[in-house]
Amino acid sequence: MPSTSCHPDAPHEKLKAPDWYVSALMMDRALDAILRRVKKLDRAHDIPYLAGYSQDGKTIYIDRHLPTSFTFRGRTIAVDRFLIxxxxxxKTLIDQLGLHYLHAHQIATRAEEAAANAARVTWQAYDRFMQKYVKQIGDERLQKVPxxxxxxxxxxxHDYDLLQRMEQHSEHTPGLGAKFKAELKAYAAAFREQREVAKRQAARVGKAAPAANKRAAKAAPVPPRRPAVRTR
Known part of the structure; x- marks a missing residue:
């Protein structure tokens, strides 16, 4: 077992708890098993949203600007294992079960939160640390994309702005394959067309709304007048 594991020398003794109980030790063991499956970890590139993976799933990418750890209540917390x-x-949920990214992302985020909590780190502190670097990295030019x-x-x-920036930068980045550039251009072009269609539809709706309101006003029945209230 690698030395970075949570318990490299501890024997795997049977836990005195129900099988469904997610203890910190059980979460650490599961996390160690997943870490052993990672073939390559790359921290030499710019990765939108801090982390990602290669198309074949063999490489996990973590943004080169993200620190490897942060301090929480006097302890140094390594973050790579949670992102991995x-x-x-x-990636497994998308490729093996065919889940949509947003659904897979939600499940993966819950697993990440459980792992952080098992390490006695509050999700608020962990997420606050991550969001700080998401903002900084999102604002800079993507100079080294895998x-x-x-x-x-x-x-x-549907992050059109990000794909557009990646497409613009890909023209000046050596080493990017033709397939990657073509895929990037195709996605960006599809989003551009989608946005134009949405704009045209919105414009038509905007023009039709005043006329429809006028027709509705003319067709609406005139409410009966209330009889005048007599005062003595």
Whole structure:
């Protein structure tokens, strides 16, 4: 077992708890098993939303600007293992079960939260640390995007602005494969067309609304007048 595991030397003794009980030790063991399956961890690229995976699922990418740890109540908390768990669960649910990205992402986030809690880290503190770097990384130019980064999450999330920035930068990035560039352009073009269609539909609805309101006003029956109230 790798030395980075939570209990490299501890024997796997039978736990005195129900099978359904998710204890910290059980979560750590499950997380260790997932970490052993990761073939390659890459921290040398710019990754939107902090982490992602290759198209074949063999590489987990974590953004090069994200620190490897943060301090919580006097303890140093390594973050890679939680992000790896999220990406592995998400990728498996999408590829093996055919889930939509947003559904797989929700399940993976719950697993990530459970792992953080098992490490005695509050989700609020963990998420606050992550969101700080999501904002910074999202605002910068994407200078080093992996050639085999799986684009499905960004496509399913309908992040048109991000795909557009990635498409613009891909023209000046050496090493990106033709297939990756073509896929990126196809997604961006599809989103552009979708946005134009939505704009045209909104414009038609906007023009039709005043006329429809006028017709409705003319067709509406005139309410009967109330009889005047007599005062003595």
């Amino acid at each position: 768990l999220h990406e592995e669960v998400e 050639a085999d980064l799986d684009l499905k999450p960004y496509r399913d999330y």
